[in-house]
Each structure stands twice: as structure tokens, then as C-alpha cells.
Amino acid sequence: MADHRTRVAVVFGGTSGEHGVSCLTAAGVLGALDPARYEVLGIGITRSGRWVLVDNATLAGLQVVDGRLPELSEDAADAVLLRDGAGTELATRPAAGTGRAALSALGRIDVALALLHGPFGEDGTIQGLFEMMGTRYVGAGVLASAVGMDKHVMKLVLSASGLPVGPFVPIPAAAWARDPDACLEAVAALGLPVFVKPARGGSSLGITKVDRAEDLPAAVAEAHRFDPKVIVEQGFVGARELECGVLADLEGGPPAASQVAEIRVHSASGFYDFEAKYLPEEQVDLDVPADISAELAARVQDLAVRTFEAIGCEGLARVDVFATADGHVVVNEINTMPGFTTMSMFPRMWAASGIGYPELVDRLIQLALQRPLGLR
Numbered sequence: 001m002a003d004h005r006t007r008v009a010v011v012f013g014g015t016s017g018e019h020g021v022s023c024l025t026a027a028g029v030l031g032a033l034d035p036a037r038y039e040v041l042g043i044g045i046t047r048s049g050r051w052v053l054v055d056n057a058t059l060a061g062l063q064v065v066d067g068r069l070p071e072l073s074e075d076a077a078d079a080v081l082l083r084d085g086a087g088t089e090l091a092t093r094p095a096a097g098t099g100r101a102a103l104s105a106l107g108r109i110d111v112a113l114a115l116l117h118g119p120f121g122e123d124g125t126i127q128g129l130f131e132m133m134g135t136r137y138v139g140a141g142v143l144a145s146a147v148g149m150d151k152h153v154m155k156l157v158l159s160a161s162g163l164p165v166g167p168f169v170p171i172p173a174a175a176w177a178r179d180p181d182a183c184l185e186a187v188a189a190l191g192l193p194v195f196v197k198p199a200r201g202g203s204s205l206g207i208t209k210v211d212r213a214e215d216l217p218a219a220v221a222e223a224h225r226f227d228p229k230v231i232v233e234q235g236f237v238g239a240r241e242l243e244c245g246v247l248a249d250l251e252g253g254p255p256a257a258s259q260v261a262e263i264r265v266h267s268a269s270g271f272y273d274f275e276a277k278y279l280p281e282e283q284v285d286l287d288v289p290a291d292i293s294a295e296l297a298a299r300v301q302d303l304a305v306r307t308f309e310a311i312g313c314e315g316l317a318r319v320d321v322f323a324t325a326d327g328h329v330v331v332n333e334i335n336t337m338p339g340f341t342t343m344s345m346f347p348r349m350w351a352a353s354g355i356g357y358p359e360l361v362d363r364l365i366q367l368a369l370q371r372p373l374g375l376r
């Protein structure tokens with residue numbers, strides 16, 4: 001009998017620092033997809049950037065062992081996408097050193113789900129590949145992904161849309177090389193403290209909170225290690241850090257906002273840095289839902305949905321905001337592929353809002369399937 005299941009290509013791993021986390025996410029998603037309705041085709045991107053085929057048993061086995069995150073093997077068989085008139089096909093070729101045979105066809109892909117974070121995953125690049133290959137895919141398109149990834153362009157788009165963001169100064173590598181004093185002068189207008197960030201970073205990597213002007217050059221150099229483009233932002237002192245999930249509607253209605261959550265950080269750095277995110281030994285409390293007034297929650301939810309719409313986002317996003325001591329709510333960032341392990345904030349906020357992890361994954365795939373190919 002013909003197999004009528006939807007064929008989902010789950011793309012995960014990647015060359016970024018979030019390789020292991022992405023592998024965990026993929027294993028979680030595999031476990032959440034109803035095997036009677038979905039066939040999962042695992043496509044791993046190794047640390048060196050190779051695309052490899054990962055069978056379901058191997059995928060399910062990508063778990064933390066002895067406190068170590070999983071990593072994809074470099075010597076698995078190649079995974080190859082082929083474009084035909086109607087869409088995308090998956091094929092494979094044996095690994096190097098095994099007397100490489102011809103490609104073997106593995107059939108049509110109905111939808112792709114890229115569980116990659118950061119540059120070359122969440123920034124429009126893989127979305128562009130899917131567009132070229134005629135593949136339907138989960139989540140934001142090329143432009144919204146790229147805008148969401150770049151903290152400078154994101155803030156330009158949001159402020160032009162009338163949405164509140166904090167003051168910021170971009171420092172492209174060329175400007176810094178040409179005239180660092182002019183850059184520092186522009187930054188001085190922000191006051192102190194400031195946050196110095198790689199413009200297209202994630203997981204807080206390369207971010208420094210700067211309290212003294214003399215520490216700025218080192219912080220800019222540190223951020224430039226991660227990205228030629230750096231952004232310096234005015235620090236919000238004493239603000240509460242809140243997050244809200246946004247999900248597109250299956251019937252074409254307005255996007256929905258989840259319950260709001262709060263991040264309360266007690267780490268030495270005083271902000272939600274890499275250690276607080278991934279080594280949470282009492283450095284951080286995650287309140288889902290946040291202990292805030294209904295009025296503040298409603299304002300955060302409204303801002304989250306408007307942020308989602310301002311960048312033309314699709315599918316899902318997590319919007320992170322600061323609620324300042326004097327009662328303002330400003331957008332810190334939008335993440336178009338938020339952390340998505342079963343333990344991550346996005347699924348937890350939706351669980352608190354009545355949508356469990358399997359239902360969430362199912363809804364994202366259904367949203368992607370109903371989207372037309374081409375310009376939308």
C-alpha cells in the first residue's frame with residue numbers, strides 16, 4: 001500500500017556553536033511527530049558543513065551523554081537535495097572511502113524543518129536555499145529571517161514601524177578600522193552601561209556589558225571576533241526581562257501570543273549570558289508564566305505580535321522585551337528560530353498556554369504545508 005505520510009526533512013546540527021543543542025532539538029522533534037502521519041528524513045549538517053543522511057534510530061540517539069552534547073559523525077553518507085519541476089527530492093551517496101556509488105533516490109520531500117540557530121540557519125541563508133529548491137519550509141522567509149538575525153537592521157525596521165526599541169549605535173568593522181575615535185564618540189552619547197554585541201550573534205556569545213568607557217575598545221574587539229558588524233546598545237538598568245511566543249494562525253487570522261515568561265538572572269555578569277543560558281546552576285530563574293500584572297502581560301503580548309508582523313515573520317517567533325523601571329516596554333530582539341528543545345522557553349510558554357510540544361510541531365508543519373511556493 002502506498003505510504004501517504006507527509007515526508008518531513010528535519011535539517012539540524014550545523015557549523016555554529018549551537019551544533020549540539022540543534023541535535024538535541026531534532027531528537028525532541030522526532031519524538032513529537034506522530035509516526036502514523038509523518039515520515040522523518042534526517043539531514044544533518046556536520047561541524048565541517050557536510051550534509052549527511054541521519055536515520056531515525058541515530059537521530060533518536062542524539063542525547064546528552066555524561067554531560068556532553070551530541071555531535072554528528074563526519075563519515076556518514078551524503079544527503080543531497082535535487083530540484084525537479086514539482087519540488088525537491090532527497091538522494092544519498094555513500095560516504096567517502098567506500099567506493100562511492102551513484103546517487104540513490106529517496107523520494108520527494110513535502111516540507112523542510114530547519115532546526116538551526118544563528119548565522120547560516122536562522123538568517124535567511126538556508127531559507128534562500130529552500131526557495132531555490134522549491135521546498136516548503138517551516139517558519140520565517142528569507143527577508144524576515146535576515147532582518148530578525150541582524151540586531152541593527154531589526155531595530156531600524158522596528159523603529160520605522162513605530163515600535164519601541166532602545167538607543168543603539170552600529171559599528172561596522174570598516175568604520176572601526178578607519179576611525180575608532182569617531183565610533184567611540186558616537187557610543188558616548190548612549191551613556192553607561194552599554195551592551196556591546198556581535199550584530200548577528202546568538203546565545204549571548206561575544207556580548208559584553210561595559211560599565212567604564214575605557215573598557216569599550218576591548219569589548220568591541222571581542223564582539224568583532226564573532227561578527228564584522230558590531231552593535232552597541234544603551235543598557236537597561238533595573239529592567240525586567242520578559243519573553244513571549246508568537247504563533248501564526250492556521251485559518252489566516254492574526255498571530256497568537258503565548259503566556260509571557262520572565263528571566264531572572266543571578267549570574268556574576270548580571271545578565272543572561274552564555275553560562276546562565278546553558279549551565280543553569282541556580283544562576284537563573286525562568287518563571288512561566290511571569291509574575292506580572294495582567295495589564296503588563298497584555299502590553300507585552302501586543303508588542304510581541306506587532307513585532308512579528310513588522311518584520312513580516314511567518315510561522316513562529318519568540319520576542320524578548322525589557323519592561324523598564326519607569327513602566328515602558330521595549331523590544332530587545334526577535335528570534336525567528338527560538339530554542340526548541342522540549343525544555344526551551346518557547347515550547348514551555350506554549351505549554352503554559354495550552355499547546356503541548358507535539359501539537360506545536362504539528363501546527364508549524366501544517367502552516368508550512370499550506371503556504372504557496374514563490375513570493376508570498
Ligand SMILES: Nc1ncnc2c1ncn2[C@@H]1O[C@H](COP(=O)(O)OP(=O)(O)O)[C@@H](O)[C@H]1O
Pocket residue numbers: 166195197201202203204205207233234235236237241271272273320332333
Ligand atoms: N540593552 C540591554 N540592556 C540590558 N540588558 C541587556 C541589553 N541587551 C542585552 N542584555 C542582556 O544580554 C542578554 C543577551 O542579549 P541579546 O541581545 O538577547 O543577545 P542574544 O541574541 O545572544 O540572545 C539579554 O538576554 C539580556 O540579559
Ligand SMILES: [Mg+2]
Pocket residue numbers: 320333
Ligand atoms: Mg537573546
